[in-house]
Amino acid sequence: MASIAHLSDPHVTTGPLAAEPTARLRAALDRARALDPALVVITGDLVEHGRAEEYAALREILDGFAPLPHLVAGNHDDPAALAAAFGMDATRYVADHPAATLVVLDSTVPGAPGGLLGDEQLAWLDAALTRRPGRPAFVAVHHPPIAVGLPVLDGMRLADGPALAEVVARHPQVARVLCGHVHRAITAPFAGTTLAVAPSTFRQSELPRRGGRYVAEPAGFLLHDEVEGAWITHTVTAGEPARTGLPRSAGAAKMVR
Numbered sequence: 001m002a003s004i005a006h007l008s009d010p011h012v013t014t015g016p017l018a019a020e021p022t023a024r025l026r027a028a029l030d031r032a033r034a035l036d037p038a039l040v041v042i043t044g045d046l047v048e049h050g051r052a053e054e055y056a057a058l059r060e061i062l063d064g065f066a067p068l069p070h071l072v073a074g075n076h077d078d079p080a081a082l083a084a085a086f087g088m089d090a091t092r093y094v095a096d097h098p099a100a101t102l103v104v105l106d107s108t109v110p111g112a113p114g115g116l117l118g119d120e121q122l123a124w125l126d127a128a129l130t131r132r133p134g135r136p137a138f139v140a141v142h143h144p145p146i147a148v149g150l151p152v153l154d155g156m157r158l159a160d161g162p163a164l165a166e167v168v169a170r171h172p173q174v175a176r177v178l179c180g181h182v183h184r185a186i187t188a189p190f191a192g193t194t195l196a197v198a199p200s201t202f203r204q205s206e207l208p209r210r211g212g213r214y215v216a217e218p219a220g221f222l223l224h225d226e227v228e229g230a231w232i233t234h235t236v237t238a239g240e241p242a243r244t245g246l247p248r249s250a251g252a253a254k255m256v257r
């Protein structure tokens with residue numbers, strides 16, 4: 001039985017605000033480790049500001065964690081700084097595991113919160129998925145390719161989601177498209193497969209999300225588990241709700257408490 005731990009949006013940083021996202025990510029990793037996943041993926045917004053010292057802090061957290069998580073770039077990340085910190089050749093790649101193929105995509109657009117893959121990367125994905133048609137495949141991309149009902153985030157989704165759907169639909173072995181960005185656990189049908197958005201290991205978006213607020217809901221991650229030949233998804237909570245996730249104004253805080 002194989003399983004994939006799918007974490008997202010840890011937003012690791014340095015300085016006075018470092019303690020909480022660091023503790024939350026450690027709690028999620030500890031919980032994930034206890035579940036003995038075959039592979040671990042973190043679907044973006046690995047750090048808050050894309051700075052080299054933040055990637056060094058992330059590396060310190062991940063050091064010693066086996067298996068070493070696959071890292072996806074999000075809009076808060078700097079792909080070049082990420083690649084440099086972890087010795088990655090590129091921020092898009094294919095990993096052939098015995099249990100599954102993982103394809104990591106880079107949907108970041110410099111200076112923009114929304115995402116885009118582009119025709120060249122989509123053609124590369126199409127070719128990557130042709131290589132092992134008999135193995136389940138997981139496609140990891142930070143930005144969800146469809147609207148999920150949270151207007152602020154829907155406005156910064158993957159711009160070429162329909163083009164991604166066309167590629168994914170050609171490869172029936174794709175078991176999940178794995179996303180982050182939204183800071184909530186969400187599942188939806190997508191291109192003949194299932195889209196799974198992981199919650200943040202740090203702080204969760206308010207539902208409905210008004211003006212980009214975060215709420216003190218439990219942090220966690222997803223576990224995609226192969227059971228009797230089918231992939232099922234557990235939502236796993238880890239750690240206490242993030243205190244700094246509360247809205248900034250007293251009035252808004254009252255509303256969500």
Ligand SMILES: [Fe+2]
Binds near residue numbers: 011044074076
């Ligand atoms: Fe995020």
